[in-house]
Amino acid sequence: MANPLFRKHILSIPDFSREELELIVDTAARLKASPRDDLLQGRLIASCFFEPSTRTRLSFETAIQRLGGRVIGFDNASNTSTKKGETLSDSIRIISSYADAIVMRHHKEGAARLASEFSEVPVINGGDGANQHPSQTLLDLFTIRETQGTLEGLSLAFVGDLKYGRTVHSLAQALSLFGCRFYFVGPEALAMPDYICEMLAERGVSYTLAETIEEVIPEVDVLYMTRVQKERFDEADYQKIQGRFVLREDMLKGARDNMKILHPLPRVDEIETAVDASPHAYYFEQAKNGVFARQALLSLVLNETV
Amino acid sequence: MTITRTVEGLKNGTVIDHIPAGQGLRILRLFKLAELGERVNVGFNLSSRHMGAKDLIKVENVELTEAQANELALFAPKATVNVIRDSEVVKKHKLAMPATIEGIFACPNSNCISHVEPVDSFFYVSEQTNDIKLKCKYCEKGFSKDIVTAVE
Ligand SMILES: [Zn+2]
Numbered sequence A: 001m002a003n004p005l006f007r008k009h010i011l012s013i014p015d016f017s018r019e020e021l022e023l024i025v026d027t028a029a030r031l032k033a034s035p036r037d038d039l040l041q042g043r044l045i046a047s048c049f050f051e052p053s054t055r056t057r058l059s060f061e062t063a064i065q066r067l068g069g070r071v072i073g074f075d076n077a078s079n080t081s082t083k084k085g086e087t088l089s090d091s092i093r094i095i096s097s098y099a100d101a102i103v104m105r106h107h108k109e110g111a112a113r114l115a116s117e118f119s120e121v122p123v124i125n126g127g128d129g130a131n132q133h134p135s136q137t138l139l140d141l142f143t144i145r146e147t148q149g150t151l152e153g154l155s156l157a158f159v160g161d162l163k164y165g166r167t168v169h170s171l172a173q174a175l176s177l178f179g180c181r182f183y184f185v186g187p188e189a190l191a192m193p194d195y196i197c198e199m200l201a202e203r204g205v206s207y208t209l210a211e212t213i214e215e216v217i218p219e220v221d222v223l224y225m226t227r228v229q230k231e232r233f234d235e236a237d238y239q240k241i242q243g244r245f246v247l248r249e250d251m252l253k254g255a256r257d258n259m260k261i262l263h264p265l266p267r268v269d270e271i272e273t274a275v276d277a278s279p280h281a282y283y284f285e286q287a288k289n290g291v292f293a294r295q296a297l298l299s300l301v302l303n304e305t306v
Numbered sequence B: 001m002t003i004t005r006t007v008e009g010l011k012n013g014t015v016i017d018h019i020p021a022g023q024g025l026r027i028l029r030l031f032k033l034a035e036l037g038e039r040v041n042v043g044f045n046l047s048s049r050h051m052g053a054k055d056l057i058k059v060e061n062v063e064l065t066e067a068q069a070n071e072l073a074l075f076a077p078k079a080t081v082n083v084i085r086d087s088e089v090v091k092k093h094k095l096a097m098p099a100t101i102e103g104i105f106a107c108p109n110s111n112c113i114s115h116v117e118p119v120d121s122f123f124y125v126s127e128q129t130n131d132i133k134l135k136c137k138y139c140e141k142g143f144s145k146d147i148v149t150a151v152e
Helices: A018-033 A054-066 A088-095 A111-118 A134-148 A166-178 A194-202 A213-219 A235-241 A249-254 A273-277 A283-302 B024-030 B066-072 B145-150
Strands: A044-049 A070-074 A101-106 A123-128 A155-159 A181-185 A207-210 A222-225 A260-262 B013-020 B040-048 B052-060 B080-085 B088-093 B100-102 B122-127 B132-136 B142-144
Touching: A018 A134, A018 A166, A018 A283, A044 A054, A044 A088, A054 A070, A054 A101, A054 A123, A054 A134, A054 A283, A088 A101, A088 A111, A101 A111, A101 A283, A111 A123, A123 A134, A123 A283, A134 A166, A134 A222, A134 A260, A134 A283, A155 A166, A155 A213, A166 A194, A181 A213, A213 A222, A213 A249, A249 A273, A260 A283, B013 B024, B024 B040, B024 B052, B066 B088, B132 B145, B142 B145
Parallel strands: A044 A070, A044 A101, A101 A123, A155 A181, A155 A222, A181 A207, A222 A260
Antiparallel strands: B013 B052, B013 B080, B040 B052, B080 B088, B100 B122, B122 B132, B132 B142
16 A cells, blocks of 8 residues: 555645654654665656755755655756746646656745645645745654654743744644643744644643743753844844843753754854753754655655655 | 515525625625626615614626625625525525635735735635634635735
């Protein structure tokens, strides 16, 4: 029987069941433990970055080539027909006749779902505006499972910009299927949006709003840090919160042994560099896992069984 | 059961009655009722025993379907939609909230792809305790009904 993601589009985390998320995480773990170079043999993948993103593009293209696939595509829209006014739907109709799957990033929200309606081949969303970036969420899930041995019943704190950070929204959506509990730590102006809190309440997931990083550190298995961008505040307001959501090495004393610190990177100053040497720091390993999570997605979408 | 009550001035078509005063013009525009090439009679701010004031729309020779009638439920949940044939009411639509609403309202999110591509807008409708929420299929943003229906 074909795996449930075979020939499916990968657009948005809420589209996935718990079992499908587990399948992706398991596959990523297997590909990390025993690399394969044949799963995309003879396959041609279109890597279409209508909006540039060097890190995401390199990670996807590495994943494709490591699995034995080949890549066509573009890394920004400036020389493409989009620039001349072609609609995304027309571009996708053409590209989908060339390739076996399309990896795409676009600055407009909903672009990947729209593309999936015009594509003959699976579309993998590499980010659509402020909406979704499922491969980031999947690499986060994979990293959490790798460090904790399970996704079930964990305690996690999300720190920083919870309002605009799409990575924390998607991760909360995914982990709400696994009976996790959450602590939200951030400035009031950047609080978790209502729709996420409503979704958690609907699913009976408990969450706590906390004032400081220190108070949640002893309580959690995962500390997920994000950056508070200065541009979101006026100067006076920024002064008030500046430094409050920065992780320092001395805060980690009361942490559980298994506690790991994650961050979607790039980090600026919200994690002191002294933390990097701590056994709790895991954000660089997390970044490496991106290639395995993307390998898992591509393999499952393009092979009946992996 | 035969319904014999006749509707003044309408032989065949649809009567939308009990529209909250002020919504009639929007319904006319959003559902493009005036663009069908048929005669349309409208009454604004008519007196109503139950509603104080109401709007009323009669469209000749057009029979609204169940699905079309349900789309009205978003802004005129208490409206009545009667289909007339030979001056008799042959169908009284009971308005139920539709599960989806397509091609009527634009997405309030200005960065939504649906604005710049050849697709109809598409919202999933969910009823909540004190509100009706519409969620855009494309950008996945959820909006209160009042925000979506206010977009021109
Ligand atoms: Zn939208």
